[in-house]
Amino acid sequence: xxxxxxxxxxxxxxxxxxxxxxxxxxxxxxxxxxxxxxxxxxxxxxxxxxxxxxxxxxxxxxxxxxxxxxxxxxxxxxxxxxxxxxxxxxxxxxxxxxxxxxxxxxxxxxxxxxxxxxxxxxxxxxxxxxxxxxxxxxxxxxxxxxxxxxxxxxxxxxxxxxxxxxxxxxxxxxxxxxxxxxxxxxxxxxxxxxxxxxxxxxxxxxxxxxxxxxxxxxxxxxxxxxxxxxxxxxxxxxxxxxxxxxxxxxxxxxxxxxxxxxxxxxxxxxxxxxxxxxxxxxxxxxxxxxxxxxxxxxxxxx
Numbered sequence: 001x002x003x004x005x006x007x008x009x010x011x012x013x014x015x016x017x018x019x020x021x022x023x024x025x026x027x028x029x030x031x032x033x034x035x036x037x038x039x040x041x042x043x044x045x046x047x048x049x050x051x052x053x054x055x056x057x058x059x060x061x062x063x064x065x066x067x068x069x070x071x072x073x074x075x076x077x078x079x080x081x082x083x084x085x086x087x088x089x090x091x092x093x094x095x096x097x098x099x100x101x102x103x104x105x106x107x108x109x110x111x112x113x114x115x116x117x118x119x120x121x122x123x124x125x126x127x128x129x130x131x132x133x134x135x136x137x138x139x140x141x142x143x144x145x146x147x148x149x150x151x152x153x154x155x156x157x158x159x160x161x162x163x164x165x166x167x168x169x170x171x172x173x174x175x176x177x178x179x180x181x182x183x184x185x186x187x188x189x190x191x192x193x194x195x196x197x198x199x200x201x202x203x204x205x206x207x208x209x210x211x212x213x214x215x216x217x218x219x220x221x222x223x224x225x226x227x228x229x230x231x232x233x234x235x236x237x238x239x240x241x242x243x244x245x246x247x248x249x250x251x252x253x254x255x256x257x258x259x260x261x262x263x264x265x266x267x268x269x270x271x272x273x274x275x276x277x278x279x280x281x282x283x284x285x286x287x288x289x290x291x292x293x294x295x296x297x298x299x300x301x302x
Contacts, residue, residue: 126158170202234271258287
């Protein structure tokens with residue numbers, strides 16, 4: 001299946017939709033209110049469109065190529081960005097001026113994602129060079145901790161567990177891998193196998209007991225990783241094209257997936273499809289829940 005990385009890098013073209021899955025329809029973004037007009041088609045899917053737009057606050061300029069992703073630190077004072085220029089960069093936005101304070105260098109391929117640990121002391125980066133790297137940013141100097149090697153091909157994403165002791169990586173080799181970084185040595189402890197095509201996303205549930213993976217095989221899968229043996233809980237089937245991302249709701253009871261088939265879909269953890277979120281005219285590359293779990297935001301090339 002084609003991998004449209006160049007297209008995905010064009011984040012400037014992304015149009016976000018907010019889907020209200022509860023009756024509340026007013027969303028507050030700092031100093032500006034974005035109002036959504038809801039409608040419910042015959043198929044039961046909830047759609048929305050923007051009446052107003054969020055004002056730009058700052059621009060983070062410094063990468064020499066496209067920016068693949070960005071993540072806030074837990075305290076909201078820092079942002080880490082992932083670039084095609086093989087670096088991740090950390091920006092301080094706590095003051096009046098935005099400051100580039102660190103550049104994480106060492107990857108030899110495009111950095112696809114960069115994420116903070118729950119305590120904000122570490123960052124994990126995933127790269128097309130076939131590795132993920134863990135960085136300690138708690139001190140004055142950035143310290144490179146570990147290189148997570150094992151995937152046979154590009155690493156598309158990497159995420160910490162809620163307790164910060166584990167990392168799950170998603171690979172072009174059709175596997176997701178779980179790494180224990182709590183000890184002196186980084187240890188590969190599990191390999192999640194079963195997808196028939198590359199995996200583009202993998203993330204932990206809020207309690208850290210489950211993982212959801214998103215794949216080019218048109219499915220997402222939920223895995224129980226709480227026991228000695230990894231157990232496949234459910235295969236989320238219904239999308240008609242690549243599934244780019246899958247994320248748990250804050251209570252861990254639902255999952256939202258985003259797909260090339262121009263839809264996002266909501267599921268319960270048994271694998272039952274609850275809703276189809278329609279309205280985009282092009283591939284949907286990302287979808288996630290609000291912190292209260294009442295809304296979903298989607299991002300598309302349209």
